[in-house]
Amino acid sequence: MEFGYNLRMRKLLLILLILGLLSPTMVFAQKFKNLAMTPPMGWNSWNRFGPKINEKLIEEIADAMVSTGMRDAGYRYIVIDDGWQIGRDKNGNIIVNPKKFPHGIKALADYVHFRGLKFGIYSDAGRKTCQGLPGSRGYEYQDARTYAKWGVDYLKYDWCSHGKQNSEASYKLMRDALYKAGRPIVFSICEWGITKPWLWAKDIGNLWRTTDDIQDCWDCVNEWGGMGWTLILDRQVGLEKYSGPGHWNDPDMLEVGNGGMTTGEYKAHFSMWCMLAAPLMAGNDIRNMSDDIRNILINKEVIAIDQDPLGKQGVKITDIGDYEIWVKELQGKELAVALLNRGLTPIDAVIHWKTILRRFKLENNNYKLRDLWEKKFVGATNKVFRVKIPSHSVILLRLVKTKNTD
């Protein structure tokens, strides 16, 4: 009796094993490895152009990525957001809007690749995108094959018209489809934080939106729940532990240079996105930007905070009204420290480094203080640091190690 049972169990196991080896869901149930090991950097059409996109614009943006020095500063992905699709043919293949993209997406991807850049596209897990265009629901494997054929390197996957769909299952389905299509594609989950993707998306995507859409303002809120960057910043507190190489919290794309804020405010926005180890997707018209804006976007020392290989999201350690101190751990026992003034009057800040260093178990080290916007050394951690933080701005420091007595 027992012998017969064992035999049956073994047979069952064997069948399960064979089925497992053959079943695409089990074989392909993973995301691509070693993608987005630092937060993805690039440009996305949405914040500045909305659905008003076309081939010429994207080509000019690709050219500008090179000529402005953005590519050399680390920006790679050119992503076309909502508005490129128009329907499906009788075989279910997605049709590209021929008026906007007369040469098709493959030719555009080639154009982008030829300039040493990578190419990204947008779709939606529901039946329709947020612009009411065809989404990928029911066509996941077919669309993934199409993207791979076109040479797509990045997919932003939205959450409009999802009806009663389960978010985790919907994003897993596209992850599996992308994997099966065989071309490594960074998978950007755009579910707006509704079902807390940080709890389930680590093995599904490379980044996930944590909130509703960013607006080009300091702290405004719009009727659809969109908000200024400081309000998005507040919602990142507590999510630090979910972010890391290959899987990032995404507080949404940059608004730097879109006209709604001052240079100082954009510097603060950019600084804090770097402190968060946020994906840095520029969202402005990089063909026509002022030197001030360009110098924000390509400040290499600031970008290095975002791109630090340790991949740690910064944490808020002090919050006194309008005055906040954020700290981001960097490789080699260094730190980035942001002193943020959210208010309308200047703040006289006094920093006693011992307390901060002790908190990160670095009290045996000495550091020089590098001001990353002024691009100069402004002191050392063995002295009290005093600085005036102007209204709506940030002092961004890197603690550069000078001596290690560990």
Ligand code: GLA
């Ligand atoms: C949603 C997303 C945005 C953008 C639009 C496109 O609102 O959150 O980032 O992709 O859809 O319609």
